[in-house]
Amino acid sequence: MLTKAYIPYGGFYSTPFCRWQGQMANENAIVLGANTAKRWFASRDLDPTIVDYLYLGMTVAQNRMFYGHTWAGGMLMDGKKNVPCVFVHQACTTSATCIHLAAVNIEIGTFGTAFTLMTDRCSNSPHLIWPNPLGPGGEVVSENWNMDNFNNDPWGGMKMVQTAENVAREVGITREECDAVALRRYEQYQDALADDRAFQKRYMFPAEVRKSKKKVIMVEEDEGVYPSTAEGLAALKPVEPNGVLTFGAQTFPADGNCGFIVTTREKAKEWSTDQNIEVKVVSYGYARVDKAHMAAAPVPAAEMALKNAGLKLEDIKAIKTHNPFSVNDLNMAKKMNFDVMWMNNYGSSMIYGHPQGPTAGRIVAELIEEVVLLGGGYGLFAGCAAGDSGASLIVKVG
Numbered sequence: 001m002l003t004k005a006y007i008p009y010g011g012f013y014s015t016p017f018c019r020w021q022g023q024m025a026n027e028n029a030i031v032l033g034a035n036t037a038k039r040w041f042a043s044r045d046l047d048p049t050i051v052d053y054l055y056l057g058m059t060v061a062q063n064r065m066f067y068g069h070t071w072a073g074g075m076l077m078d079g080k081k082n083v084p085c086v087f088v089h090q091a092c093t094t095s096a097t098c099i100h101l102a103a104v105n106i107e108i109g110t111f112g113t114a115f116t117l118m119t120d121r122c123s124n125s126p127h128l129i130w131p132n133p134l135g136p137g138g139e140v141v142s143e144n145w146n147m148d149n150f151n152n153d154p155w156g157g158m159k160m161v162q163t164a165e166n167v168a169r170e171v172g173i174t175r176e177e178c179d180a181v182a183l184r185r186y187e188q189y190q191d192a193l194a195d196d197r198a199f200q201k202r203y204m205f206p207a208e209v210r211k212s213k214k215k216v217i218m219v220e221e222d223e224g225v226y227p228s229t230a231e232g233l234a235a236l237k238p239v240e241p242n243g244v245l246t247f248g249a250q251t252f253p254a255d256g257n258c259g260f261i262v263t264t265r266e267k268a269k270e271w272s273t274d275q276n277i278e279v280k281v282v283s284y285g286y287a288r289v290d291k292a293h294m295a296a297a298p299v300p301a302a303e304m305a306l307k308n309a310g311l312k313l314e315d316i317k318a319i320k321t322h323n324p325f326s327v328n329d330l331n332m333a334k335k336m337n338f339d340v341m342w343m344n345n346y347g348s349s350m351i352y353g354h355p356q357g358p359t360a361g362r363i364v365a366e367l368i369e370e371v372v373l374l375g376g377g378y379g380l381f382a383g384c385a386a387g388d389s390g391a392s393l394i395v396k397v398g
Contacts, residue, residue: 017362023255025123030068036207057088057116057357122253123253181249183228188347191346251325253355277398323348346366
């Protein structure tokens with residue numbers, strides 16, 4: 001359990017998420033992420049030189065990615081400070097792990113303040129050519145960064161959606177349950193749009209996107225959310241033969257970024273937008289489950305985070321998950337014995353998209369704000385990640 005790491009209330013943000021090949025499709029994610037962070041610091045009247053260390057979380061290769069972390073740090077600081085940086089890639093749980101790594105170093109006094117910047121662009125992902133001199137005729141090996149990896153884990157040997165189907169069969173999850181959860185998640189997302197997007201505006205920060213040499217636009221809302229109805233979901237065909245999942249019950253690739261300040265209690269209070277609210281990073285959990293069972297990984301990760309915090313599920317005010325498939329939530333609710341319709345209020349990645357690196361960060365931002373609205377307490381994030389992995393993070397809002 002952690003006792004010294006805090007997130008200033010209001011010391012975090014997420015951009016809207018845009019469907020792939022949408023409004024953010026032509027931006028280098030490193031540049032867009034750093035520029036958004038710089039604009040956000042300015043909007044908060046905070047000098048980015050308060051940061052001692054920067055974590056860059058990213059999973060989809062971009063041009064000049066070799067220097068991505070130090071390049072992002074340089075752009076953020078604009079020459080005012082030479083901040084050390086590190087690069088983190090843990091697929092879909094990258095954000096949770098970045099926040100935890102920062103919190104651990106706050107805990108042991110390595111530094112006083114960290115900034116975790118998570119950014120990705122699934123759009124226009126790289127199409128790579130790898131040398132293969134010993135192959136027939138020296139023919140090269142090609143790789144489509146996103147699609148080849150979405151559709152084939154080289155260790156598990158299956159598509160991501162097939163790993164969810166494996167879990168569905170083991171647990172006894174039905175097509176009807178998957179559709180019902182998908183509809184509920186869409187309805188919960190509508191709550192975040194109520195009153196002129198009042199909930200989203202608590203944490204969401206617009207992205208500045210250049211469309212041409214002369215035209216710059218501000219992306220202020222999610223792009224790519226598809227309306228759902230019970231009838232529409234029921235009419236869709238399964239993605240896999242005899243499967244329980246349709247395209248309506250799974251997420252879609254997206255683009256976006258987010259950021260969190262992680263610091264000491266004293267500094268968090270100083271930089272909070274409301275000094276009566278404090279947000280503490282409490283614990284972290286991790287897991288790797290059986291081969292080709294990715295959707296099952298959030299459960300042991302969440303159980304570890306609860307154990308590390310000395311908490312029970314009854315102590316948790318809100319649960320938010322990265323749920324690329326509705327099977328994830330059904331598996332978690334069945335195994336941990338709670339109502340699947342209660343979790344993921346105000347939306348989830350299944351509805352608003354999945355840019356990989358920043359996905360969990362946006363969800364944690366939403367989790368904090370939900371717990372604030374509930375009057376404080378503990379919030380639990382859990383999510384799966386490529387390669388049958390999972391991570392969980394517990395925060396306490398006081």
